Amino acid sequence: MIFDPGRRRLLQASITLGAAGALALPFAVQAQEAKPAEKEPEVTATEDLMREHGVIRRALLVYYESIPRLRTKPSSVNAVALQQTAKLFRTFGEDYHERMLEEQHIFPLMRKHGPEFLKYVDTLTEQHNRGREITDYVLAVTKGGKISSAHTKDLADVFESFVLMYQNHAAREDTIVFPAWKKNYSNQQLDQISGQFEEIEHKVFGKDGFEEAEKAISRIETELGLQDLSKFTAPSPPKV
Numbered sequence: 001m002i003f004d005p006g007r008r009r010l011l012q013a014s015i016t017l018g019a020a021g022a023l024a025l026p027f028a029v030q031a032q033e034a035k036p037a038e039k040e041p042e043v044t045a046t047e048d049l050m051r052e053h054g055v056i057r058r059a060l061l062v063y064y065e066s067i068p069r070l071r072t073k074p075s076s077v078n079a080v081a082l083q084q085t086a087k088l089f090r091t092f093g094e095d096y097h098e099r100m101l102e103e104q105h106i107f108p109l110m111r112k113h114g115p116e117f118l119k120y121v122d123t124l125t126e127q128h129n130r131g132r133e134i135t136d137y138v139l140a141v142t143k144g145g146k147i148s149s150a151h152t153k154d155l156a157d158v159f160e161s162f163v164l165m166y167q168n169h170a171a172r173e174d175t176i177v178f179p180a181w182k183k184n185y186s187n188q189q190l191d192q193i194s195g196q197f198e199e200i201e202h203k204v205f206g207k208d209g210f211e212e213a214e215k216a217i218s219r220i221e222t223e224l225g226l227q228d229l230s231k232f233t234a235p236s237p238p239k240v
């Protein structure tokens with residue numbers, strides 16, 4: 001096993017103590033007490049899935065940012081960066097997060113939760129499959145570092161509907177599917193599952209897949225001049 005049982009026992013103890021202690025102690029104090037024996041902060045299974053959504057959402061923002069350019073000034077679009085983003089979406093988002101975690105571990109259990117969840121999971125699976133078709137398309141039209149003028153408007157439309165679909169998809173998973181899935185397990189079982197997820201991550205990527213994916217999307221953002229978060233602060237609304 002790659003995960004450290006000692007680290008997890010410590011976490012378990014802090015969860016047990018937490019109910020009484022959390023009321024009396026500020027969070028920072030509890031975190032300091034737990035820290036000396038831990039090499040790195042614990043990542044739970046659902047936190048793992050949700051931070052993967054964070055990388056996926058950043059890839060969606062790269063697509064979103066290119067939509068007006070594709071429509072009005074296609075020559076300003078960086079096709080290489082879009083190709084790199086689609087490759088990251090394929091390896092990290094589709095082949096790992098969707099196929100190896102959600103479709104293997106989350107969806108089968110949620111299908112047994114009655115007709116409402118069955119329908120939900122069918123839709124989520126259909127959206128995974130549509131996303132894969134879209135990634136194939138993005139990879140094809142950005143191949144060779146250029147986008148033919150025949151594809152620029154279609155690609156803008158595809159990005160627009162894909163970003164809307166996947167923002168909804170990930171938000172529903174974060175707020176409905178993952179919390180419902182988590183309720184099936186005790187804290188100890190969730191601890192074991194997060195260890196299994198970590199093992200899968202190491203098997204697929206040979207190292208920390210999340211760290212590498214985060215670095216990859218950061219590099220793409222820098223390439224496109226999107227690295228400064230303050231660039232996205234909305235302007236003040238009109239005075240009324």
Ligand SMILES: [Fe+2]
Pocket residue numbers: 098102124128169173
């Ligand atoms: Fe999903």
Ligand SMILES: [Fe+2]
Pocket residue numbers: 053097098102170173
């Ligand atoms: Fe997901």
